[in-house]
Amino acid sequence: MQQKYIGKAISRVDGPAKVTGTAKYAAEYNVPDLHYGYVVNSTIANGEIEKINLTKAAMVDGVVKIYTHENRPSTAWLSLNYADMDAPPGKPFVPMHNNKVVYNGQPIAMVVAKSFEVARYAASLITVEYKADKSDTDLVANLQNARDPKKGLASFLKPPPPKPKGNAAKAYEAAPLKAGGSFYHGVEHHNPMEPFATTVVYEDKDKLKIYDKTQGSVNTQMYVANVFGLKFKDVRVLSPFVGGAFGSGLRPQYQLFLSVMAALDMQCNVRLTLNRHQMFTFGHRPATLQNTFYGADADGKLQSIQHESVAETSTYEDYTEIVVNWANMIYPSPNVNLQYKLAPLNMASPMDMRAPGGATGMHPVEITIDELAHQAGMDPVEFRLLNYTDEDETTGKPYSSKELKECFKQAAEKFGWAKRNPQPRSMRRGHKLVGWGMATGIWEAMQVPTRAEAILTADGKLTVRSATADFGTGTYTVMAQIAADAMGMSLDNVTFELGDSDMPFAPISGGSFTAASCGTAVQAACLGLKKKLLKKAQSTNAEYKSVNLDDIAFVDGQLQPTNSAVKPIAYTDLAAASKNKQIASKNMGWPQMMKQRKYTRAAHSAIFAEVEVDEDFGVVKVTRLVSAIAAGKILNPKTARSQILGGMVWGISKALREESVMDHRIGRFMNTNLGEYHTPVNADIHQLDVIFVEEDDQIVNDLGIKGIGEIGLVGVPPAIANAIFHATGKRVRNLPIKLNDLM
Amino acid sequence: MNNFTYIAADTPKQAANIISQNPDAAFIAGGTNLIDLMKENIAKPNQLIDLNKIPGLDEITELPDAGLRLGALARNADTAYHPLVQERYPLLADAILAGASAQLRNMATNGGNLLQRTRCYYFYDIATPCNKREPGSGCAAYDGYNRMNAILGSSEHCVAVFPSDMCVALAALNATVNVSGATGERQIPFNEFHRLPGDTPQLDNNLQHGEIITSIDLPPGGLNKNYSYLKLRDRTSYAFALVSIATAFELKDGLIVDARIALGGVAHKPWRVTEAEEFLKNKQPAKESFTQAATLILKGAVGLKHNAFKIELAKRAIVRNCLTALNPDK
């Protein structure tokens, strides 16, 4: 296949629609007779609702109905019906199920009114009487409750740690070089630009069209059908544009359940949007405490890796991540002990947030390695090269490709690492201590079965579609590129459509697996289409009878047989000669399991950071970051660079800014707005450089795609923390690092 | 947010008259604080009296004594970028520009800036007790998450801080607030404008219901040679101060003849300590004296669970900012 578009820096095809406002989001579909919901959230973390006073709210002009656990219509009985594609083991949260409160901020009532303003005002008049029980929300104070996570479907993509190897404790004791410590980070909340919203269009009894903010239109469809006892075909979910999601859209949020419930009950169109505070009332990156004890021999070779982690989960589900496995995936050691436990708290279930587990686990790994390198008197890059592996020791399988060495080389060169003086506090600019640090990142390259359909019409246009999602990731663009190259057509004539449950099946879009999964589906559909084109050619043109698929080049919108005696045929002619003036093919893109299963497949990165730390105030400025990424084939360096830049900015955020602050007396998050939940501003971001080190990996999939959604973030926080150590001589292990940690 | 009626006032007097008759009415200027408070169900006015249409209140004019009058309705951005402010009161311009964001400063007015309310997390969350919001309900911040709270001048009833940057400079510059009420006009010296919480934390300042701020006067001599505004916060912009400092000196023959040091982010009002400023007078500017002045300013400071570091941070910041003020162009 000739690659005319794949690998080219093509601007986002949906860019103009987004910047001109024609791209519509879930809360922007204005249908007639729309009713507006507004949710009331609990103000205790554990206990029971004794009484909800609705009188005042019900009297407000324009209020149509108020729902609570006392009057809401019944929905499916079985917990199983509430399980979405990303549900961890346990019982999914069901809004307004009964009078129990299981976390602070839980939705407990919903006003439906003729206008948003009326609903919001009436909601403010509702008062609630509770019987509050003691609530436990502080992970560190509840470590005694840590236990092994329950296993379930989710364990498939998130395997538990491997069994211990050798005797890690003994090897640690004996090791001449030892490092490690305790690492804690608190909760982080999802704050994409677009808050969650659903507009439900009531089309007929038992028939709905739903505009939802989601990373999986089919996931939403399945959830709604199962919960409300509707037929799949009667629930159509549309989500063509999503204003950022980062994992938050992997599970249906409560506004979906409540708006559908009201629409079916009231038999009308309903919209429910969550406000920014309410974005802090569902899943989040879980608070996690990790301890590391790593030991190395006098030459710096790792002898022992002990890495244990306790993460928070809710009282009703066991949300898990891969936190500790990375240590031994990336560093070999004869003695390894990895432990991962959960402590249930009176909080909402955590959920995936960009590089879930990876960003968490690699932080202690890369800081502990930096400490060991420092003790060994070795350069941190050299130390990593000494402990380099081409095999994933947790599974004993080799990596399908791993250009990490080249990442180190190119990033170090760009950064000027060779000039580094290893001594901490050896560089300064005026009042500022300057430090250089680095770290490694890793993220698994996954692929899941996905379907796509390719439709060629007589006007020479190709439409390819799949129910997958584009939440700023560039899916629209790269899928169109893949299809254009597969069919030998001009990109101008190719459109990719997504975000509609009526389209061919795609699972939720996450884990960085969409480009590989959907890209393979698009290729499969285009291959199917080529076969049909040939068949059509054979049925209309005798010359083609003996021509095989392999003997045809599909270029310039034509079938061009290698045998020059056979005349080329334009796709348009074949489509024109077909029923409906089109030729279409729907196919499944399967992972090549036989090839894949012998390898561990992962993307890698090397990050180099420069920081300035004010010697009196501890204020940190990340002046430079260089990130080199080895993630297979880069389909589009422009959209890919944006992904990585976003990850790097988030890395700065995670290192220095982001934190949901909780008052554990009441189990309530206190900084639930963008003024106080600090993410970086422009003034926090300075020079960022991205390098792509390409890999030619035929094992991951035909196109060599590994996925780049998460890798940009992993490794950035420890690179910054290591640079801060180099600047100040101070090891700060908790996140985020605040100025008072460095004063 | 509750329902309310809206009326635009034509004159300060009319505005004062309307509000005097309605205890639940509120003035609205830029709305950048009030609208937020209404959305959070903290402020629930039943009537908004719009001051934006009153002619003349947005002007910035020179006073006969070479001072400057800042109209209450002049925008923060227009004030900061006004040539006379930049030339004569650069400390004020710097303080304003250290606050909020460009968009907010374009809307925010000078009068509104003086009357903006605290950013204490508990004041903002109506599910928690707060004496400022609901007198007598208690102070949840005292034993709660209090990183952003006061280290000076607080009481057991309230540990909130007044969040303004602009006002820190106005305090240092000895500004005067001009106020008009139904019964007449009065002037309030800046240092008497805001209050300490004591046992009436619901009162942020000494403006009475029924009074409108018409303008703020800056006295002549803007201390425009040796000055510096320093703001320390949890991100580089668009965050409230952990500690902020407005410093200005008048130097003569190598000696400090006038010293002003005002702190923001540490108390219920901009914090100035006369004793420290007097201490510096007639001394040569030197790190040693600045350190002693810092100790005087932080005298009596009390750290809470999450903000004790602010005491040392403030001391270091005072010293650094004094040194910077000696060479404001760096």
Ligand SMILES: Cc1cc2nc3c(=O)[nH]c(=O)nc-3n(C[C@H](O)[C@H](O)[C@H](O)COP(=O)(O)OP(=O)(O)OC[C@H]3O[C@@H](n4cnc5c(N)ncnc54)[C@H](O)[C@@H]3O)c2cc1C
């Ligand atoms: C996200 C965010 C970040 C911010 N960051 C900062 C910061 O870092 N530093 C900082 O200093 N500020 C900051 N601000 C606050 C901002 O400066 C204030 O909101 C603004 O100055 C208020 O002015 P306004 O005209 O919008 O007031 P309004 O919201 O219109 O009014 C505020 C109050 O003043 C009253 N009022 C207004 N004008 C008059 C008058 N002439 N006479 C009598 N009463 C009057 C109103 O009734 C109301 O009670 C921030 C604000 C936001 C929203």
